[in-house]
Amino acid sequence: MRFNFDLQKVLPMMEHAKATKPAAIVNDLFDARLLKPGCSFGAAGYAKAEDVDTTKIPARLVLVNDAGVYLMCSTEPELLDAEGRCNVVYAKGYTAEEGGADGDDFAETIEVDAIERMVEGFKDARKQPGMPASMPTLLAVELTANLMEVIVA
Known part of the structure; x- marks a missing residue:
């Protein structure tokens, strides 16, 4: 399954994630690190949100599949849109109206510095002789049962 995002819409989210405090998501409640x-973990096998040391969480975006497939920040304060709702960037073809991907709902994190390194690598490659100078316009996330691959193009 591949999800394509407009990178120009994702970049402001990345800046917000770097400039604010990370907030824990459900996945973090299962990470002893x-x-x-x-x-420690409770009897149910996970921690309470207040037991998570958010200073250990890097700046990141969260890829979510529920009512659509989208990227969002998990930060304090939240990144809000003009109507005061959580700002999200939908994958092309997976808006709230179009629906999410088949299968279970999920949330997976993508570290902002990894995306930034890919963007810089893309720009550096374009500096080679014969290559047109350009900025990447696409952030793609390819998911399989065992792997998540993030691509800028």
């Missing part, structure tokens, strides 16, 4: 000292 993110727990504050002295905290």
